[in-house]
Each structure stands twice: as C-alpha cells, then as structure tokens.
Amino acid sequence: MSTASTTQGVRGEERENFTREESRRLRERSRILLASLLAPLRVRLVITAIIVVVSTAAQVAGPTLIAYGIDNALPALVKRNDWLPTIVIVVLYLVTGIVGAVLMAQYTVLFARVSQSVLFDLRKRLFLHTQRLSLEFHESYTSGRIISRQTSDLDSIRELFDSGINQLVQGLLYMIFTAIALVSLDAPSGLVLGVALIPLFVLTRWFQVRSAKLFRATRVTSARVIVHFVETMTGMRAVQAFRKEKRNEKEYGGYVEDYRAANSKVFQLFGTFDPALVMIGNATLAAVVLFGGFRVVGGSMEIGALLAVALYAKRFFDPAEELAVFYNGYQSASAALEKISGVLEEEPSVPDPVRPTDLWHARGSIDFDDVEFAYNSDAVVLPEFDLHVPSGQTIALVGSTGAGKSTLAKLIARFYDPTRGSIRLDGVDLRDLHPKDLRRAIVMVTQEAYLFSGTVADNIALGKPDATRDEIERASRAVGAHEFIMALPDGYDTDVNKRGGRVSAGQRQLLSFARAFIADPAVLILDEATASLDIPSERLVQEALQTLLADRTALIIAHRLSTVAIADRVLVMEYGRVVEDGSPDDLISGTGRFAQLHAAWRDSLV
Template identity: 40%
Template structure:
C-alpha cells in the first residue's frame, strides 16, 4: 500500500524529514516506535504465556510427564545410596568375626575406646558379621536405578517432543496474527515506520521469541519441578542439611534479580538497535545505485558503522551482565557443596546419618543447585525474549484502520461516477491539505491531475480508495458513500499503475496474471500484446517463463513499467488510476503505451496523475492543484488559452526546450514545492 505514495509526496516528505523522527509530525509517526524505557517484564511475560492458552491440554500433559520424570530422578539417588550402604556394610561385616552380633561388635568397640567407629557401626543396617559385600543385592539395586533413570529419560524425551509442538504451533499462530495485523494497519502507520524496523519486528523479534519460548518451556518447567523434588527429598533425609542448602535460594534470587534488572534495559536497546541496523541495510541496498552515483557510499558506511557499533555495545553489555549470573551462582553452589560435605561428614562420624544418605544428599544438593543455576542462566534469554515480545505486541496493539460497516452497501449498476462533496483532509491537524473540495467525475471520463509537488494529487486518489479517512465531507462512487462499501469491494473495482513499479519474484506471466488470477493463457497474452510487453519478452531466454528476481533487476525499468500496465489491462477495472504510469519508458514506447492506455481507459473512469503534460493532451478534464485546492479545471486547449496556472506549468516545461534563454524557461514560483 505504501507504494501508492508518489515521488512528489516522497520528495516533499524528504524535505520535511522522515516520518516518525521529525518534530511536529503526524500523530501516527510515533506509533509503534521502539521505546528506550525498560519493558514491563511481568506484564509482557504473562501475555506471552497467554499465547499458550490454546495448547493448554497438551501443555498440561507435558507437565505431568515432566513431574513423573522429575520424581523418578529424585528417587534415583536415594535408591543408589542403598547400594553404597550395602557396600559399606559388607566392608564392616567382613571385619567382624562370624557368629558375633552387631550389638556385640558395637560394645566391643566402645570397650576399646573407639566410640566414633562404634557409632558408625550402630547406625548401619544390613551388617552380617563375617560376610563381605553382597554383590547380588548391590547388582539388583543398580539395575533398579538404571530402570528408573531410563524411564525418566524416556518421559523427558516425550515431554520435549510435546513442548516442541506446543511452541511451534504457538509461534505459527503469532506469525499469522502479525500477518493479519499488517493487512489491517492503516497506511499512515506503515508510512511512519522504517521498513527495516518493521521487518525486524516481524522476523528477528518473532524468531527470538520462538527461541526463548522453546528453551524456557523445555528447561524452566523441569528445573522448577526439580528444585521442589530435591528440596522434599533433602528435608526427608536431613532437615538440618536441608536448611543449609536452602540458604542459597534467597541468595540466588537476590543475585538474579539484581543482575537481571541491570541487563533488561540493555536487551531492550539491543533489539531496538537490531531494528535500526536492519532499516539502514534495507534503505542502503534498496537505493544502492543512487548511493553509488551520488558518492554517498562512505556516508552510508559511516551510518551503518554507527548503528552497528550501538548494536555491538548494547549486545555486549546485555550478554556480559546477564552472563555474570551463572558463574556467580556456581560459586555460591560450590560454597554450599563444601558446607554440606563437611557437616555431612560429621554426622556420619557421629552415627546420626548413614554414608549412603550423605552421598544421596550431596547428589540432591548438586541437582538442587544445578536447576537454580540453569534458571538463573536463562535469565538473559528470558529478558531478551520478553524484550522482543514487547516489540511484537506493540505492533499487534497498534491502532487499526476504521472497521468495516456492519451493513455494507452494494453497487448494482457500476458505472464509475465519482463525486467529492465538501471534502476536507489533513495529514496533521495544524496543516490542512484539502479544504471543502467539490468535484464530479462522470462515467467514462479521463481526469488528469497536475500541479507542483506536494499539491495533493496522489492524496486525492488515495482518499477515493480509503487509504486515508476523510476529516470532513464524503466521496461517493455511483452515488454510494465509499465508507458504506467494504474496502475489498471498493478496491476490487480499481486498477492501478504506479510510478513505483512493484513486481514479485516469479515469472513474467505470473506477474501479469496477478491482476486477474483466473485469466486464461490467451487473455494474458492478449494483455501483453496490447501493452507491448510481447515486443521485448521474446528477446528474453525463457520468454514469458523468465523468472524475475526479488527486485526485477533482470529487466529494465521501462520493461517493468510495461508489465505493470499489462497487469492493469488484464484486470479491466471500472475505475483506473494512473500515477505517472509512463515515467520510466522511452519516448517511442510512450507513444505506443499511450495508445494502449487509451484503449484501457475506454468505457471506464480514469484518474491520471502526470508531470509530463504531453501525456494528458486528450484528457476530458484537467485539474490543476495548488496547496490542496483545485485552482483551475478544463480541457488542455481551454487551460492554455486561459493563461493561468496550467499555462505557466506548460511554459515552464516546454519553453525551455524551444528557447533555453527565454524568460518563460524559468520555472515560476507556482510550480515549486
């Protein structure tokens, strides 16, 4: 849609400054612009989770599998501790004479003053005097532990598969919603956004949300469940050691919160800078030829370097600050590990705990610290993902174009009569453009609109198609207010040939058929022959099957223009808009195209926006616009005879060719911006 803006309006905007950054610009210019303030992490994260609502059944199933898997992993160390106890009991049992009971052995040790060893032996189970390690029992325990871990791993695999599906379907819906939103955005919003910035939100930011959501869901849920399970098992084994281990939780939370708070602003800046770099790259490579011709390559490289440096700095700060979390928490975890090992050793020596329980507790403490560290290390990922999600939500929350009427009207007998009744419009409230404009275009008429840059020529036809909404008055098509028609119905009756050619990556045949997908092959060829596309197509290697690249750079600008004219010819609309449609073709081709356009314009209402006055000699009505007003109207001959604004424009354009030194060759002030 943004292609509807002609070169004259783009030039006018260039003088005013880009939308969205100039002061005093239209209200839509600032809509959706990335903010430099920190995002609402909690609110945005909650909204991201709400995206998962359609997948809640599968997500709950994945949570159940994760819970069972974590429980099995939590039971494993306790069962494995029994194997350690069996080995330790066998070592002690071999040293006790056969026929002696465990109580007698304990009493004998105390009698010799070996109270420590006696306490350890008294606390042990399954000691058989005179018998060594029961390897059969140890083997059974190890097989049981192996089975537990295999089942837990299988459940984790299934859970991961379910979560991958949940995330992919969620991101699929998010991309679909964003795509639908783009089609509902008003033209002012699109015009007010740098294309690279908008593309960054639709591509880079959504990809980052997908990556963050995938890793967070697959790891965070399991990590939190693991923490709960490990705490429960540690409390069961030893409340005292559990208290020592739990001291790390508030410390971990405090460290994570402090570092995360400092890194959040840098993540926001990182993704803002990513969008700015994308915008610079898109603009530079789109206008690569002009950048080269005007010697602006160094300036473009300098601007890119500045944006890229800002991105590098923001990324470094965000990743470095958030990356401090993991080593810090690993240090805290190691201190906790040392404390548990020392206290556990004293309790084994005192007989208040078995060696297997201490071994299991140490495993639990490591498994308990690991998910905490994992959660903390994901803080940078979550911060980055939420920052990207916020930018996507800003796009989804942007104001949309006015909703369609609930009871749309229909035009039963389309003829193409267009009437402007007391129409007023402005891009900004303080700078009115059109005021109380009245105009009637009868069916079949060709109306040419001329005037200096910024006079409102393209704006006039944009209002007919409701790309902008009126401030006052109304526009009717065959007596029906265009606001009472659906936009689709209104625009389906219209064909457009723009100054800025738009072709997609595909064959020339496909690009022509874009105007009417159900057209037959013969109809496509007829349109190509009528608009002289057929003349150059046969010089191409594959003819109509020649594939155009993304920029259609493998054919000339004039040939691209002819293809767009053929597209409009094939559509055969009742209302035709030509915005400098022959600006890119040579003089000889222009004469041929004008004949084709004359046939195309027959029996339908046409609006022709022109700077080259030679192309509108045969127009039924010529409108001369200045500063949003129609200052003259009439035929080509009548306006020349009147000696007014049109005559001055005509003299400025043609007198210089006849006599470069003539006074009339100087462009008068009225033709300036």
C-alpha cells in the first residue's frame, strides 16, 4: 500500500461515520495488532487464566455451601447433635473465601504485569515506527494528532488494561459459574434465569450498537481538542503576532463544546441502560423467589436451596453493570487502537533498500537522470530533470518561490524518492545506497535550526555522537560560534532549553553549521540556512562557509545573493527547470534572469 493511500486512510479514521466494510477492516487491523502484542506473553496469559478461573469458582461456591449447610448440616446438628457436617461446611466456606481472595490478588498482580508489558511494547512500537516514517508522512500528518496517539489514545488503552479487562474476565466468569451453580442446584430456577437472558441480550445489543458510534465520536472530538491545543501552543508566536487569540477562543470553544456534547450523549445512553439493567435484575430475582416460594410450600424445594438460588439470581446481574462500564472503556480503547494501528500500518514512502550498496568514502558526485517528481500525485514539480554536479563543486540554486529548489534539495537528501528516473551519488542510485552511508555522506542544513533539549555541546555532537570536546570546539571555531558559546552561562555545558530558547535564531543557525561541520559530509546542502542571520552574523558565516564548503560538494539555496558569491556555479530555476547555468560572474555580466535578480538585490542595499 502506498504512503499516499494509507495516509488518506489514517486521515479517514478521524471521521465519525464509517461504512460497514471500513469498520470491519479497522476491527481486523486492530485485532491483528493486539494479537501481535499478546503473542510473546502466552505463558503468562495461560497462568493468569488458570488463576482467575480457580479464584472465581472459589468465590461462587459460597451460596452452594450455605444451601447444603441449611438443608443438611443444620438438621443433622438439631436432630442428631452431629457437629461434623456443620464444621466441615464452615471450614470449606472459610477456605474457599480465603483461596478466592488470595488468588484474585495474585491474578491482579499478574495481569498488571501483562498489561504493562503490552503498553510498553505498543508505546515503543509507535515511537520507533513514527520515527522511521518518511518526511512525506510527517508533512501531512499533524504533530497534534501524533501527540494524541502517544497520549490520550494510549491512556485509553492503559485504562482498559488496568481495570476494564479485569472487569470483563471476572464478570463473565462470575456470570457463567453462577449460572452453572444455579442450574445445578435447581434446574427449574435456571429456566427462569434463561428467560431473563432474553431482555438482557436485547438491552445489551441495543447498548452496543449505539455506544460504538458514540464512543468513536468522543475519540474524534477529543483528538480535535488536543490537535488545536498543541498547534496553538507550538505556534504561540504567530498567534500573538497576528492577534489570533479571539479566533482561537471561538474555535477551541467549539471543539470543546463538540467534545462535551459527545460525552453528554454517552451519559444519556448510560442513563437508560443502567436503570433498565437494574429493573431486569430485580424482576428476575422476584420471579425466582416467587417461583421457588411456591415450590417450597409444595415440598418440592428446600429452603436452603431457595436461599442459594435467590443469592445466585441476585449475584448474576451484579457484574452486568461492570460489563457495561467495561464496554465504555472498550469502545474508547478500540477507537484508540484503530487509530494507532492506522499509524503502524503506514509504510515509509522512502523504504530502505533490500540489498544495500555500501559507499564507505563518498566523493560527492551527483547525477540526476531524467528525474520527474510530484507530491502525492499532484502537479509535477520537476519534469524531466537532468543535472550533473562534479564532486567538490559548490552550486547555488536561485529562483522564485516554488521554482523547485527545496524539492531538489529534499531529493538529494533522499527525504523523497523521484517519481521517475534516478538520482546517483558517485554512480550509486540513492535508493540502493545503505542508509548509514547516505546519512553520513549527505547532510542538509535548513532554515529551521532545530535544537534538542540538552547542552550546547550535545547539540553540536549530533553530527558526530562520539566527538570529543576538542572536536566540538574546533567545529564551533570554524563556523564562528565559539565566542558566543563561551559567553553563555556555562559555555558548552549550557542547557539550551526547549527548542533552543536560550539562544537567538542566528546563534541557533551557527550551532547547526557547527553540527554540519563536525559531521564532515561529502555533500552539504544549505536550504536557506543563512536566512535567519543578521548582516554581521552573515558576514561571519560567509567566512566560515569558505572553510565549511572546502573539499566537498555543496548546494546552496538562498534568496540572499551575497551567499551565492562563494559558489562555483549558479543554477537559476523556474517551474522545475534550469533556465540558466554558469558561474556567478558570467551570469551577472549577462542579461538573463540572474543578472536581473542580482541588480535588484544590489539596488536594495543602496
């Protein structure tokens, strides 16, 4: 399945309504995922199942022992002064109670371990798989929805495992063993219980059908609330800069209202289900007692048996409400598992090669052969593109916005694969190149210089994790970052805080240059990498670039033509095609597009 189609499938899961075939496919996918999570835990599950069966049987034995004590042990005590049956019954009652309690405690602990193992595996799978997915997925799947998968959706599944499944297993076993004990004690009373199962089934089925849609709606509306919140918080600068607070208040209020309305419908559903369930249980108990009372009077039933049957009839319906609560959590967790399984079903649009080709020491020669590329089958961005870049050459890509410059850079970095044709590094198709060799040979520095939590040294060493402090400082000096780093409170050991909040945009860019320098790639791509620098910083970086670009192939995408001056060759792009190709001096002296751009840039400096 292609990434485009699966991404559409994942997006579709945010809808509230599904066709029958879509619902069946989602359920099947969720079952396969759950089975794969439980497969390594088979032995634990078997042991846990044995314990809960024995524990439930011990708990259900109580009323039967009471019936035997009333109908047999007490008459023996009264008529023959025989204490043995009474003592045996009391001891058995105490033993079954203790065994049931101890085993239930053990079951709770064992199942908690199973649930934690499943959740740990699922959380790890989701993180690793999301990280492995291609850039195309992350550009189309919002960060808020990804966070929702890792937070609220996993929390729903955790709640189901922590309490819901306990309720289901114990409740079902309790109802089954109770029914068996009741029928064993008095088969006619079992018929009364059997008749009561008809309205219970109808009520439960009615609840299931309606709750499935309602609980999915709560997951959808909850995800929308989270997505809007995350996007607002991460884009707070833009929110405040464009005075979007009032609009956000209205939009967020609408999402919260939708979430409240969805939950309100769920509460209304339970408001009908719970009283109906209690009514069925009370009516069944009344019928059993009335039917049994006439039989006791008639002599065909013992009073102890009637008491036990009444207790069983009462207890049979006790777990039913817990099962409804379980179904609440189940629907929520099921919808969450469907969404998580949708993410896990995604396949990278840029897959790793099956038989990778090693390239230990890349020279940096790049070739585009009849390359065509389009995003998600949209309009073609690069039509029939051919280009040869010799190793060691510095190329500047210029052109208007949307000309295809950044797309070209993403293709070279293999964030995307061409729709047709091939891109080769030193004669090796990028699709065949070993991923480690590709990432070591090609490094891309973008306008957004992202810094991770940690120290300045940690962020520079991202380009070479085993770098020494001397190597880190040498890289920083090479790009002109050493002085401002040493001015920070703890120098290279300064914590940059969230997303580099302690350093300016220009300083973050210098750190990204140091990160690229220490990585020492054969091919370096600078995509508007100097756009956030002020003029003094840019001049400093211009000097550093001479060192940074030496002896390596480089592609520089820049609107500031001052950066272009250090290039060996300039490519002017329009509509995905190279319309001019030459040295900066040759193109400036001409009358083409680059000469016009250069003249306009020179006039802007006056």
